Amino acid sequence: MLTITTTEALAEFCEEAKKHAYVTVDTEFLRERTYYSKLCLVQLAMPGTDDSNGCLVDPLVEGISLEPLYDLFRDTSVVKVFHAARQDIEIFQVDAGVIPTPLFDTQVASMVCGFGEQVGYETLVRKIAKQEIDKSSRFTDWSRRPLSDAQAKYALADVTHLRQVYEFLAKKLKDQGRSHWVDEEMKILNNPDTYITLPENAWKRVKIRNNGARFLAIVRELARFREDYAQTKNVPRSRVYKDDALVELASTKPKDHGDLGRSRLLLREARRGDIAEGILKAVKTGLACPESDLPKANRKNERLQVNPALADLLRVLLKAKTSSAGVASKLVAPTSELDAIAAGERDVTALTGWRFEIFGEDALKLCNGEIALAAKGNDVILVPV
Incomplete structure (x- = not known):
């Protein structure tokens, strides 16, 4: 197992990674006693089938610079693959003002591909890679050195199995014509304002x-x-x-x-x-x-005159459409947006982009009385009015 403790070794690995289409990335950090996350470990893996293409980067070693890693993150020819990327990216954004680009988040992609709401990494590994991850080192102090063999093995598994998960999801998205759906979701993670609280x-x-x-x-x-x-x-x-x-x-x-x-x-x-x-x-x-x-309260939601019957119909429509499309319902439209639509609001995320394709268009037709919902066996169908 390769553990990188020098800037030179990190640069060598990152230069090799630039030759590939993607690299998987994960971090281990502590935040219980600090405002900003303390980066304790970075895991990287290039495409491959074993651990030889992966490494652990120790950012706690005196004198090491992560600039070669940040240079890799800036290379737009290499996709940077994370699972549940937000906290990881916040570390790099705060530390160096760098957001890995282009970015692929397997948690978001799995929701688009029908794996449920915010599915965990271990679940994806079990379902896609047919592997089990030893969770015994999940809640440990990653700032302590030396790392145990169990810690190192657990950390590396976070990026080696991720390769198979990414390749499976990326292919499924391409086959379904949904790659642009995930690209739209990545805009939020690519926005530096996402990680700043003024x-x-x-x-x-x-x-x-x-x-x-x-x-x-x-x-x-x-x-x-x-x-x-x-x-x-x-x-x-x-x-x-x-x-x-x-x-x-x-x-x-x-x-x-x-x-x-x-x-x-x-x-x-x-x-x-x-x-x-x-x-x-x-x-x-x-x-x-x-x-x-004096500040003014956001009374937008207070002013909404929600039609409860219409809101319930929208919930049924959402469930029917997302079940048919194999997409997590909460990713398409949270309850607050359904209520807003039922109250006449149209400036909501559920009525834009790819969400409009699978739900928003029919939601507006339902609100306008152009379609109705009916039961046919175990299915809910749309009936023109």
Whole structure:
């Protein structure tokens, strides 16, 4: 098993990889105690049938540079194959501003090919490669050295079996004429904004029920401070304070350390020092926010007058169409989009691109009374009106 510990060896492997149509990639990392993922291992494999075309890259070795790997990622003649790529790509984007291109995500492809909702890698390996993966090393500390033989074997299997999975899915997509469907989905993963959380926008991720403008202003400032602090100190945002504590603080509006001490949900470490000062400043800033700068809640969904009967019919249509096409329903249209369509909204993802081909067009016809649904045996069929 090849373990790469020098920049020169990595460059040699990556130059060889550039001669092939694709390379499979995976990472092992830690994130439990940091905001940004700590990269602990990179696994690579070129096309082949055994482990000889794969390697483990140790990024923790002093003096090694991953620039040869990033150069490979920039080479558009080689497809970079991942499974559930988002967290892996975030590491490379944050570390070097590099997104592997072109990109192929086997989890997305498997959903397009009818393997179900967000199918796991082990399931695909079992169904496609007819192999079993030893999961005993799945939850281990990948930052510890030396790696055990079991860890190394498990890590390499994440990219060697992936070759067969990729080749199977890529062929099936081509045979079905669906390769462009996956290409459309990759646009999200190829967008650098996917991996960036700006502190000023962090409040939009907090689930709240109170949509009062002043309350939202305090939420915005508390979330802004938390995100900025977490990024600067490289600690998980939950270690600063959790969402429920943030919402409590926005409601109680603490003015001093005594008020903070009466919080039910605030961590003890957050009631003093820099975090406590940041909280008090954020609350003060939110309370003093000018009327013209107060945030506005997204009331789009509140305004929707959903026709529940039509929404139910759309669910039946979606199930029928995706079952027939062999595509995961949630990939085509989540429940929120079905409700939006039933309420008259047309600016939804389900009505664009390849989704329009297999569902959106008939969904609009159903809404316009141009077709009806009927049962025929165990099937749901579309009937022109």
